[in-house]
Amino acid sequence: MVQAVALARNEEGISAALGILKQQFGERFHTGASIREQHAHTTTWIVNQPPDGVVFARSTQEVADVVKVCAAHKVPIIPFGTGTSLEGHVNAPAGGISIDVSEMDKVLEVNAGDLDCRVQPGVTRMALNTHLRDQGLFFPIDPGADASIGGMAATRASGTNAVRYGTMKDNVLSVEAVMPDGKIIRTASRARKSSAGYDLTRLLVGSEGTLGIITEITLRLQGIPEAISAASCSFPTVAAACETVMAVIQYGLPVARIELLDALVVKAVNSYSKLELPETPLLLLEFHGSEAGVAEQAETFGVLAEEFGGTGYTATTSAEERTKLWQARHDAYWAMLALRKGCKAVATDVCVPISKLAEAVGAANEKSGELGLVAPVVGHAGDGNFHASVLVDMDDPEEVGRAERFVSWLNDRAIALGGTCTGEHGIGQGKRPYLVKELGGAVDVMASIKRALDPDDIMNPGKILP
Numbered sequence: 001m002v003q004a005v006a007l008a009r010n011e012e013g014i015s016a017a018l019g020i021l022k023q024q025f026g027e028r029f030h031t032g033a034s035i036r037e038q039h040a041h042t043t044t045w046i047v048n049q050p051p052d053g054v055v056f057a058r059s060t061q062e063v064a065d066v067v068k069v070c071a072a073h074k075v076p077i078i079p080f081g082t083g084t085s086l087e088g089h090v091n092a093p094a095g096g097i098s099i100d101v102s103e104m105d106k107v108l109e110v111n112a113g114d115l116d117c118r119v120q121p122g123v124t125r126m127a128l129n130t131h132l133r134d135q136g137l138f139f140p141i142d143p144g145a146d147a148s149i150g151g152m153a154a155t156r157a158s159g160t161n162a163v164r165y166g167t168m169k170d171n172v173l174s175v176e177a178v179m180p181d182g183k184i185i186r187t188a189s190r191a192r193k194s195s196a197g198y199d200l201t202r203l204l205v206g207s208e209g210t211l212g213i214i215t216e217i218t219l220r221l222q223g224i225p226e227a228i229s230a231a232s233c234s235f236p237t238v239a240a241a242c243e244t245v246m247a248v249i250q251y252g253l254p255v256a257r258i259e260l261l262d263a264l265v266v267k268a269v270n271s272y273s274k275l276e277l278p279e280t281p282l283l284l285l286e287f288h289g290s291e292a293g294v295a296e297q298a299e300t301f302g303v304l305a306e307e308f309g310g311t312g313y314t315a316t317t318s319a320e321e322r323t324k325l326w327q328a329r330h331d332a333y334w335a336m337l338a339l340r341k342g343c344k345a346v347a348t349d350v351c352v353p354i355s356k357l358a359e360a361v362g363a364a365n366e367k368s369g370e371l372g373l374v375a376p377v378v379g380h381a382g383d384g385n386f387h388a389s390v391l392v393d394m395d396d397p398e399e400v401g402r403a404e405r406f407v408s409w410l411n412d413r414a415i416a417l418g419g420t421c422t423g424e425h426g427i428g429q430g431k432r433p434y435l436v437k438e439l440g441g442a443v444d445v446m447a448s449i450k451r452a453l454d455p456d457d458i459m460n461p462g463k464i465l466p
Contacts, residue, residue, distance in 0.1 A: 002045045002404065004429050007094035007462050013073035014052050014095055020069050021055055021097065028056040039080050039098040040091050045346050045394065046429055051078055051092035056100045060176060060184055060215040066099055067213065068182035074456045079209040081121060081148030085155060086347055087428025089208055093462040099213060101150055107131045108216070115221045116173060116190055121150020121214050137221045140165035143424065144330050150214045155426040156206030160329070163249075163382025164256040164288070165222065167424070169205050176216035177204055180454040190218055203449070208426050209460035211453050225288035228256075229298050230322040231315035232285070233305045234278040238262055238365065238377070241281045242358035244308045245381040249354055253300055257286040257326075260381040262365070264339070265332055268376065272335030273328035278312055283381065284329055286322070287315075329378075333389070336376050340391040348407055350414035351385040351423030360417055364388045364410055371402045385423035412437065427464045436466055 022029050030036070036050035057063045070077050076096025083090060092098065105122035112135050119128060126146045129138050141152060143159040151157075153175060158167035165171065174188035187200035204212055235241040241260055248255060261269065261282045270277055283305070287297040298315040305313055316322060328335075337345055352360045361377055368375035368388065379386025388410060392403045411421040411434045421427075421434040436443050447465050450457070 002047065002400070004046045004049055004088055004091060004093060005462065006049065009095045010074055013075045017069050017073045017075040017097060018053050021053060021066065024065065024069075025055055028058075030054045036098075039078075039083070039100065041083060043084065043347075044086050044088055044430065045344055045392065045400075046088040046091065049091040049093050051076075051098040052095045054080075054098045054100055056103050058103050060178065063099055063101070063213055063215050064178045064182045064184055066097060067178050067180065070097055070458055071181055071456070074458060076458050076461050077213070078460050079150070079154065079213045081151035081154075082124065082146065084145040084147045085151065085428065086349075086425045087422075087430035089155065089426060089428040089460070089463060091429060091462070093429070096458070101213075101215070102148070104215065110135065110137070111190070112137060114190065115223070116218060117221055118216060118218045119149050120216060121148060121153075123149050125149065125152065132221065133224075136224050138224050139171070139219055140222050141168055141171055144333070149217050149219070153205050153214050153217050154207065154209050156424070158380070158383075158385070158424040160257045160259060160326075160380060162380055162385075162424075163258055164254060169202060171220045172201060172205050172217055173220060174201055174218040175204050175214050177212040177214050179212045180456070180459050184215075185212075206426070208428060208463050210450060210464055211459060213459075225294075227289060227291040227294040227317060228322065229287045229294045229315050229317045230285065230325050231287070231298055231301065231313065232277065232325065233283050233301075233310045233313040235281045235283065235305075235311075236309045238281045238361050239358045240308045240310075241283050242361060242381065244283065244305050244310060245357065246354050247304050247308070248301065249382065251300070251304065253297060253304070254287075254289070255285055255297070255301070255382060256288040257284070258382040259284040259329055260361070260377070260379040260386065261329070261332065262361075262377040264374075264376040265336060265378050268335040268339050269328050269332055272338055273324075273331055275328055283310075284325060286326070332378050336389050336391065339376070340374055340393070342393070343391045344394050346390045346392055346403060346407065347425070348388045348390070348410050349385065349423050349425045350410055350419060350421060351383065352414050352417045352419030354384045356417040356419065357381060357384050357386070360414060360419070361386055363413060367409055368406055371406050373399075373402060373406055375406065380423070383423070384419065429463060432464065432466050435464065
């Protein structure tokens with residue numbers, strides 16, 4: 001595992017908080033080693049740093065009660081949703097209390113006429129869409145994992161639909177949050193636009209639990225499209241696939257999804273999901289709209305793809321076939337693990353301008369080969385975001401070192417191309433060294449906001465800021 005920096009512990013304060021919270025929450029407060037380790041575990045290669053206790057909260061007021069106890073004793077607080085984050089967000093480098101909001105899992109209100117809803121943070125995206133389906137609505141943000149809505153807001157998540165529907169920052173109208181002093185605030189109304197004061201919603205969305213704990217989220221919704229078509233198209237090279245993506249975006253074709261899989265990923269997906277796709281670079285697409293509109297979009301894409309050497313283009317409106325295709329895409333992580341059994345996948349998530357995508361992916365493939373690493377690439381190609389997932393034998397220190405060099409190089413390369421070290425996973429612990437490289441003096445402004453709102457640094461310390 002990759003080591004994470006440990007911070008100074010407030011032993012006296014932690015001991016006092018543990019005693020108070022045990023008395024207040026009884027059986028919903030846990031200090032057992034296994035449950036503490038579970039609440040620091042994520043799908044990351046960063047070493048596990050467990051909290052000292054875990055509280056299962058059931059209401060905003062209970063979250064506020066925990067925060068007030070921790071604030072009084074200057075004890076760190078780490079929010080926890082489903083634990084699917086990838087950059088050590090739920091680790092507790094200074095110990096402290098994990099507030100698990102998984103039992104705050106109610107859809108509180110759906111306003112079908114206004115295309116919005118209000119949910120608690122423990123609601124998962126799949127549970128929300130199941131709840132909405134009968135009303136002809138859906139929530140479009142799809143990071144792959146069945147993450148909690150609170151965690152998705154905290155990390156500013158996105159996913160396969162971002163090219164058409166945007167990311168969490170575009171789909172959150174308002175949040176309720178508990179601030180570091182225990183005060184409960186609501187950042188905005190349900191109105192679709194407002195000029196009333198600072199945009200606190202956008203400040204908290206993406207703050208990774210370092211400024212407050214999100215306890216309710218008001219979301220934009222979409223109507224389920226009349227027609228949906230899924231398509232796949234193979235290409236001779238990754239560069240040809242990326243050039244096709246750029247042409248699609250420049251043409252203004254309103255694709256809902258456009259995903260890139262390199263040849264190694266296609267091979268893995270074929271084996272894992274029992275498909276028979278040509279084992280060359282592949283684009284997977286989805287079109288939303290009316291029946292006539294979807295058919296026209298699919299036809300237009302076929303013409304564009306042919307110009308760049310696309311072959312084997314197929315499109316389908318069959319729900320069963322679409323589900324099979326996209327399930328295979330979402331299972332790509334597990335499929336890639338099977339390429340090197342016993343290894344761990346370290347998922348990068350750089351994002352570059354669309355015009356630089358082919359160059360960035362090509363350079364990543366070349367660099368991983370140079371370092372003797374297996375690093376298949378999948379990407380949300382429509383917005384320039386891609387994941388080179390390094391398959392690492394964690395028992396081989398020399399290989400771990402080469403993987404660390406690759407990840408560092410890739411982050412630097414993306415920044416040099418005018419992009420970012422993280423398109424959707426967030427900074428957490430793992431990417432703190434690159435934030436200053438990417439944003440420079442803006443990080444000082446972030447630090448000033450953090451100090452103003454959280455002077456004792458109790459909200460998820462050791463994350464984002466260097």
